[in-house]
Amino acid sequence: MEAEGLKAIASALAIGLGAIGPGVGIGIIGGKAMEAMGRNPEASGNIRTNMILGIVFAESVAIYALVVALLLKFV
Amino acid sequence: MLKKLLTVRNLVILLAVIALFVVSGLLGLKVPPPHVALAAEPLIHLGSFTITNALLTTWIVMILLIVAALLTTRNYPKDLATAKNSDLVPGGALGNFMEWIIEGLHGFSESVAGKWAARFFPIIMTIFLFIVLSNWVGLIPGVGTIGVFERPENSPVHTYVAHGIVMTAEQAHEGEGVILVPFLRPPATDLNFTLALALVAVVMAQVFGVQAQKLGYFKKFFDRSGFKQGVGMGLIQVFVGLLELVSEFARIISFSFRLFGNVFAGEVLLLVLAFLIPYIISLPFYALEGFVGFIQGFVFFMLALVFFTLATQGHHSEEEHH
Numbered sequence: 001m002e003a004e005g006l007k008a009i010a011s012a013l014a015i016g017l018g019a020i021g022p023g024v025g026i027g028i029i030g031g032k033a034m035e036a037m038g039r040n041p042e043a044s045g046n047i048r049t050n051m052i053l054g055i056v057f058a059e060s061v062a063i064y065a066l067v068v069a070l071l072l073k074f075v
Numbered sequence: 076m077l078k079k080l081l082t083v084r085n086l087v088i089l090l091a092v093i094a095l096f097v098v099s100g101l102l103g104l105k106v107p108p109p110h111v112a113l114a115a116e117p118l119i120h121l122g123s124f125t126i127t128n129a130l131l132t133t134w135i136v137m138i139l140l141i142v143a144a145l146l147t148t149r150n151y152p153k154d155l156a157t158a159k160n161s162d163l164v165p166g167g168a169l170g171n172f173m174e175w176i177i178e179g180l181h182g183f184s185e186s187v188a189g190k191w192a193a194r195f196f197p198i199i200m201t202i203f204l205f206i207v208l209s210n211w212v213g214l215i216p217g218v219g220t221i222g223v224f225e226r227p228e229n230s231p232v233h234t235y236v237a238h239g240i241v242m243t244a245e246q247a248h249e250g251e252g253v254i255l256v257p258f259l260r261p262p263a264t265d266l267n268f269t270l271a272l273a274l275v276a277v278v279m280a281q282v283f284g285v286q287a288q289k290l291g292y293f294k295k296f297f298d299r300s301g302f303k304q305g306v307g308m309g310l311i312q313v314f315v316g317l318l319e320l321v322s323e324f325a326r327i328i329s330f331s332f333r334l335f336g337n338v339f340a341g342e343v344l345l346l347v348l349a350f351l352i353p354y355i356i357s358l359p360f361y362a363l364e365g366f367v368g369f370i371q372g373f374v375f376f377m378l379a380l381v382f383f384t385l386a387t388q389g390h391h392s393e394e395e396h397h
Contacts, residue, residue, distance in 0.1 A: 049183075053381065056374050060329040066336045067328070074113045 011072040018065020025058035096354045105244035106353045107235045109346030113339075115265040116256045128257055129265035132218065136209040136262060147173045176204075180376070188384045191283070195383045198279055202272055203376040206263065210338060210368025213261025214361065219342065222257035263338035263371075266331065273330035276379040277323065284386035291389065296320045326382065330375070337371050 033051035037044040115129035147170050152158040165174045180200060185192040212218065224237050234252025236245040242255055262268045284292035294300075296319050301312030341364045349357050 049377065052370075052374065053377060056333070056378060060333060063329055063332045063336055066340075067332050070113065070336075 007072055011069040014072060015062075015065050015069040018068070019062050022058045022062040025061075026055050029054045029058060092354055092358075096352075099353060106350050107242055107244040108350045109343065110254050111343055111346075115260055115267070118256075118258065127265065128222075128260040129262050129268060132212060132259045133209065133262040133268060135259070136205065136212055139212075140204060140208060143169070143173070184380050187380055188387075191287070191384065191387050194283065194286075195380060198275070199376050199379045199383075202276070202379060203372050206272070206334065206375055207369055207372035209262040209268075210371065211365065213263070213338070213342070214364055214368065218259040218261065219257045220255075221259075222255050224253035225256045227252075227254050261338060261342060263334050264342050266335050269331040269334040270327070272334070272375070273327045276330060276375075276382065277327050280379075280382045280386045281323075283383050284389075287387035288389045292386070295389065296323075330378065334371055334375060337367055341367055 029051060033047050033054075036047050040047075115127035117125040117127050118131060119126040147165070150166055150170075152162050155163075165171055177200065180203065181192065181196055184196050184199065188195050224242070227234060234247045234254055236243055236247045236251070237253050242253070247253070281292075296316045298312045298316045299309065302309030345357055345360060345364060348360055
């Protein structure tokens with residue numbers, strides 16, 4: 001196989017596999033936050049900010065995968 | 076909900092878009108597949124200093140922000156000490172709008188940072204407004220699509236034929252085609268912009284940490300107090316300090332690549348969708364990108380606020396415990 005094609009597959013795998021974990025994590029965070037908001041609607045503002053914070057930290061793992069994918073593709 | 080959307084105006088817009096789609100398809104006007112450039116393209120060379128299209132857009136956003144700030148505070152008295160309360164009431168639509176944003180986010184940052192909010196707020200609010208406005212400026216039609224044609228330097232780039240001032244989807248032969256170098260490019264699709272903001276945020280976290288705890292701030296990186304309780308505990312604390320040090324640098328990467336990745340991916344997404352089904356399918360994603368642009372600004376705001384607050388707090392509770 002050509003080096004160019006291998007590179008394309010590698011970068012696709014890097015971001016594709018790297019997005020699985022954060023995807024599951026963000027789903028759990030969002031679901032639990034909805035549950036919490038349903039139980040205690042008065043606290044929803046507080047829960048929402050903490051939810052976004054948690055999502056952001058889970059997302060940064062996907063960002064690292066994106067960095068690797070971009071490095072493979074463009075460098 | 077559906078009844079509200081089905082107005083005459085919306086139907087006319089929808090029909091016009093579909094007509095545009097059909098007519099351009101009949102005329103054979105296809106949108107070319109996007110040419111994705113990771114780095115911002117240089118526009119002007121001033122000696123060794125290069126002005127890229129992303130830098131130009133950044134300056135335009137800065138000018139817009141400065142003008143908005145001047146217009147908002149124009150009617151305020153110069154000397155705030157002797158001013159009456161009634162002089163400080165914002166006037167006009169712009170003044171009220173700015174007060175609404177600033178007041179809402181100031182209340183939020185006060186609930187997180189307490190008395191330090193007054194120190195943090197100018198920096199994080201500036202970053203927030205800067206990011207959100209630059210993301211939204213990047214969504215204006217024409218940004219990233221109007222520019223000059225250039226012959227690519229490296230041959231493997233896919234190039235297309237230009238008819239007059241419009242680039243077409245016809246694949247060009249070797250060495251004949253052109254690529255489009257836009258005049259304006261969304262600032263956050265240039266890593267330099269996001270890296271600069273990330274460095275500002277991380278360095279300011281250290282500055283606020285030192286201001287709050289003096290040199291005791293650096294104790295969290297180089298902690299030797301654990302050796303009092305034996306070598307094992309000491310080694311664990313040294314290792315924890317090293318982790319803190321590494322995570323401080325990892326913040327620069329995650330800050331800058333989060334903003335860059337989201338905006339860059341959104342830009343590529345819009346281009347690819349415009350290539351797949353022109354005019355129609357881009358519209359919902361266009362709204363999504365507007366939302367993402369705001370959320371990324373808010374995320375940067377909130378993370379900077381939380382990291383600043385963490386830096387000022389330190390490990391007082393643990394010290395009392397020992």
